[in-house]
Amino acid sequence: MKQCNMKLPFRFLAAVLLLIGNSTLAQQPARHPAKTNIVIIVSDDHAFQTISAYGSKLVQTPAIDRIAREGAIFNRAYVTNSICGPSRAVILTGKYSHKNGFKDNLSRFDSNQDVFVKRLQAAGYQTAWIGKWHLESTPQGFDYWKLLPGQGMYYNPDFLTMDGKKERKEGYVTNLVTDEAEQWLSGRDTSKPFCLVIGHKATHRTWMPDTCDLGMYDNRTFPLPANFYDTYDNRYAAAHQDMNIAHTMRLGYDLKMHPDTGFGKDNFGRMNMAQRAKFDAYYKPIEREFDAQHLSGNALTEWKYQRYMRDYLSTAASLDRNIGRVLDYLDAHHLTENTLVIYLSDQGFYMGEHGWFDKRFMYEESFRTPMVIRYPGRIKPGTQINDFVMNLDIAPTCLDAAGVAIPAAIQGKSLLPVLQHKSANWRKTMYYHYYESGEHAVIPHFGIRTSRYKLIRFYQVADKWELYDLQKDPHEMHNLYGEKGMEKTTAALMKELQMQIAKYEDTEAMEIVGKK
Known part of the structure; x- marks a missing residue:
């Protein structure tokens, strides 16, 4: 694994200070604040x-x-x-x-x-x-x-x-x-x-990545998550997002393929000549190989995933x-x-x-x-x-x-x-509220998580409920809201949600829950 050279003037100074005056330090221990x-x-x-x-x-x-x-x-x-x-x-x-x-x-x-x-x-x-x-x-x-x-x-x-x-x-x-x-x-x-x-x-x-970290993970092929090809069955908000690797992730902006012709080119415009030369030396061969493959469908999505993982981890x-x-x-x-x-x-x-x-x-x-x-x-x-x-x-x-x-x-x-x-x-329940509407098309929502269950209410763009049994479904693939046999659990969680909303004085959420 490559390592970057780091500027460490203070560690050098500390070493000098330790060499000078060990006896003085022994007589006068370092003074720390009481707090x-x-x-x-x-x-x-x-x-x-x-x-x-x-x-x-x-x-x-x-x-x-x-x-x-x-x-x-x-x-x-x-x-x-x-x-x-x-x-x-x-x-x-x-x-x-x-x-x-x-x-x-x-x-x-x-x-x-x-x-x-x-x-x-x-x-x-x-x-x-x-x-x-x-x-x-x-x-x-x-x-x-x-x-x-x-x-x-x-x-x-x-x-x-x-x-x-x-x-x-x-x-x-x-x-x-x-x-x-x-x-x-x-x-x-x-x-x-x-x-x-x-x-x-x-x-x-x-x-x-820093130039010294480019290519750190090029010898790795990362396994796809088990739900990488999630079809979002019975989960309206998940199905209507715009944050997926297949369609949302940009080749130029995110993955550095022909970056100067796309959105976000200012990220590269700030580089000095030496930095850009190192970036080009790394990414240009990848770009040429990518262009030659003419990928589409799942093959393109999985190529994007591997590049994403390598850049993110680097x-x-x-x-x-x-x-x-x-x-x-x-x-x-x-x-x-x-x-x-x-x-x-x-x-x-x-x-x-x-x-x-x-x-x-x-x-x-x-x-x-x-x-x-x-x-x-x-x-x-x-x-x-x-x-x-x-x-x-x-x-x-x-x-x-x-x-x-x-x-x-x-x-x-x-x-x-x-x-x-x-x-x-200590708390047995956590309360959550996300407000932003429009960015990545994620619908505003709030909800609670207990040790076993999660209840979520989506609102504004679409009024939807979701319920997950995290013990049986830790990856949150199966929305149980409205399913037969879940009535008592749902009622208890709904009551707990209202208690958490009242506890944290979230009046907007209380009004939405009141309308069911």
């Missing part, structure tokens, strides 16, 4: 199916696995709304989309509202957000921020700075975001605790490598023992299941997110958590770890009792 430091790493569209800590056989993810090994892995972590910006708003506020006001990617986040970092600031924390923000507003509650505008670019991206400037950086975005994070960590006031959020663009569409390689860089930085600067580290994606992603890419749906691959956490001295290494947890719980967890009171308006719960096996009264 816990916090690092939250948020990726974009990173599927739990592609992480070896979750049992994936597709790849190895040593850095994410390290966090799980040295801390805890959440085997049932989920999001409240599977879409990029709204998920980040939930992480910041600890509130559902209908409460924080950011329901879809067409919204603008109200930065004036209460977010957990403002409370950390008031408690003496230094706070920073670096990388992808995607909330279309000026951050508040952060002493420092440096953001990718919008989705950001993979090569030579722009960064928005606090003085209102747009600054272009030469290089690959995942490396650059980590560079900026390390630079901020090295310049901070070491007498204060800190909370740093690192927002990565990877692994968002269009899956452009893009994810840099993500894991840079997570490792952050862990190494904490080690080198004696911060590991006093720092809570959380890694999660803003939502899950389809890796060919149901024939799809993208997210949005309440089905498991989209609804579920990877989440691992390390907290030395507070979490036993190798902890496995099977309770239902959500991105809603990040804000209260950070406040709890910092010893800051959790406001009553927060709808999530601190994860610390669960991590320490002290919570007997």
Whole structure:
């Protein structure tokens, strides 16, 4: 496996410092703030199916696995709304989309509202957000921020700075975001605790790997998911989506075949000559071979799937490598023992299941997110958590770890009792609500998931119900709603749905359910 050369000035500096003054360090041990430091790493569209800590056989993810090994892995972590910006708003506020006001990617986040970092600031924390923000507003509650505008670019991206400037950086975005994070960590006031959020663009569409990772998986043929050729029987919303590999995935924009003639060519226009030369040296032979085959039908779809998997996983390689860089930085600067580290994606992603890419749906691959956490001295290494947890719980967890009171308006719960096996009264049901209408033709919907069942109500475009027995049908292929023999289960789930809607005060959903 090829490895990229990484710029590691801070690790070198740390080594020099260790060589100089060992006796001084022995006499004056490193001073740590009394309060816990916090690092939250948020990726974009990173599927739990592609992480070896979750049992994936597709790849190895040593850095994410390290966090799980040295801390805890959440085997049932989920999001409240599977879409990029709204998920980040939930992480910041600890509130559902209908409460924080950011329901879809067409919204603008109200930065004036209460977010957990403002409370950390008031408690003496230094706070920073670096990388992808995607909330279309000026951050508040952060002493420092440096953001990718919008989705950001993979090569030579722009960064928005606090003085209102747009600054272009030469290089690959995942490396650059980590560079900026390390630079901020090295310049901070070491007498204060800190909370740093690192927002990565990877692994968002269009899956452009770092040049050193091109071809990493070319010797692999990935097996098709069992439901790759799903026919969507009795599932109206699944049948009417526009996020399938066969028809939606673009040869130029997504798979780099003749990219300069198609939508998204700006992704390549930002490359410098050396970067573009490496890209062309890799993709042009693939393009010529593809053109010569004249593929169609299932053969074309399966070719697209293999290219998608290779590009996606090669893009994810840099993500894991840079997570490792952050862990190494904490080690080198004696911060590991006093720092809570959380890694999660803003939502899950389809890796060919149901024939799809993208997210949005309440089905498991989209609804579920990877989440691992390390907290030395507070979490036993190798902890496995099977309770239902959500991105809603990040804000209260950070406040709890910092010893800051959790406001009553927060709808999530601190994860610390669960991590320490002290919570007997934890959620048995999760509530979900997706609002965006039009993008990828996914119909707005809301619903609940219990340990065995999932009940979903689609609305606006089409009023449809779906019910799944996840014990018997984990891949959600058989809609049981309305089937004979399911009446009592359906009635109980309907009642539970109404209770969850009332609990979270989702008045829009309550009105829709009231109409049946």
